[in-house]
């Protein structure tokens with residue numbers, strides 16, 4: 001299975017709620033558990049300015065590339081330095097590469113990405129680049145696919161992505177999130193704002209109500225799935241109550257509904273802030289296990 005990873009995704013961000021070491025821990029656990037071979041991971045290059053400019057403004061891209069601390073970059077709630085910037089550039093090109101690969105082999109995973117709070121002209125909420133939007137624009141530009149369905153299952157609303165595609169009939173944005181939480185909401189094509197402490201059953205029933213219908217009516221050429229780990233019951237920033245088992249069921253549901261209709265899936269990790277980082281790692285590793293299972297089913301039949 002196509003899976004991207006780079007050690008350079010790790011950067012020192014000081015004492016922070018964002019567990020940036022999760023990427024390496026996921027990579028290591030995938031190898032340790034025999035889910036992926038060390039040689040199987042593809043290292044993405046840094047995304048180039050030209051690609052960022054498909055979505056982001058000139059002023060913002062200049063601030064980011066030149067590491068300037070301005071009103072545009074400072075809303076990231078992260079420090080800004082070369083290694084941190086590069087982590088986002090790698091995460092962004094990983095999403096571009098995963099989209100291209102999913103079109104060839106049904107499913108691909110970027111062990112990064114899902115930076116859905118970044119807007120065209122500013123960073124926000126631990127997100128410097130909107131990798132989903134950049135990858136969609138790049139994939140469209142290359143003529144590989146036109147219609148995208150963004151299934152954003154991070155605990156937080158995908159405000160940046162919703163804003164970017166607000167008037168775009170070729171991109172359907174779906175966000176299922178905790179209503180009473182960050183950020184200030186933008187309008188997605190479909191928002192499911194959940195009350196606090198919703199658990200597995202209600203969460204998955206919302207997916208069952210909407211996902212098949214959107215797939216059948218909108219007929220996307222690709223699903224970009226943000227498999228956020230933060231709807232987890234023991235998340236520090238979240239207030240939903242899904243279990244590790246429930247999140248696994250969610251992942252399998254999104255992937256199988258899409259793939260059974262012949263629609264490829266690109267998977268991005270997005271957020272995850274469990275009190276115990278091992279839990280966040282387990283949730284993301286389970287997403288990769290589900291993806292690998294699907295990859296085998298759809299590429300070997």
Ligand SMILES: [Zn+2]
Nearest residue numbers: 154155156271
């Ligand atoms: Zn989140």
